[in-house]
Amino acid sequence: MSAAPAPAHALVPVKRLAAAKSRLAPALSPRDRASLQRHMLRHVLAELLAMPELAGVRVISPDPEVHAIAATAGATTQWETPPGGLNEAVREGVAALAAAGARWAMVVPADLPDLDAAEAAEALALARRTGSPVVVPDLARTGTNALVVRAARPPAFQFGEESFARHLAIPGAVPCPLASFARDLDRPADLSAFRAARTLIDEEIF
């Protein structure tokens, strides 16, 4: 009989909906940006919560509406300590997961409209197999669209522009390009490509 694998949890950081997707301002109204973020958040949570490989999904956010969406989906929620910022929120969230007994933490942003549970399981399996941090890039291989780390021994998180190279510089880090993690919706050109592909979101929300 094989022992149960050490527990893994996902962490999804989400900023205030009123501030989300600010780089899409040239293409979408504030209301539509918030709506887009809500839809992508629900999708990301549904995929992660469908993974038997995860013992739980945690959302860290300063926004009460995000907490309500997360709780309805079945995730646990955490307030972040202001003024925070993304990397500090991730650090706090991973520390809370470690305190709750997580061995692995998979950090996933809330803006991945194609995210697929089976591929998320691949990233986690690679971390378990190698014992190393796993870095999943965006389509351009400049950004980080997921990062799997040991919860009790996290690296310095360095999300932000061009973060893929910084995360790959973590000792032992393994790159893991995955098709369903490639698309994020950061800029108007990403939105145009997404609309052309029409993979998730119906026309009426824009």
Ligand SMILES: Nc1nc2c(ncn2[C@@H]2O[C@H](COP(=O)(O)OP(=O)(O)OP(=O)(O)O)[C@@H](O)[C@H]2O)c(=O)[nH]1
């Ligand atoms: N909890 C928390 N999450 C954050 C913070 N900043 C960004 N995030 C989340 O981190 C992920 C990537 O964030 P960004 O690309 O910086 O923000 P975005 O809203 O997707 O896009 P821009 O506003 O255009 O930068 C998204 O899930 C964000 O909601 C923060 O300060 N706190």
Ligand SMILES: O=C(O)[C@H](O)COP(=O)(O)O
């Ligand atoms: O590290 C990064 O690439 C970003 O912070 C991840 O989020 P984004 O792709 O939404 O900018």
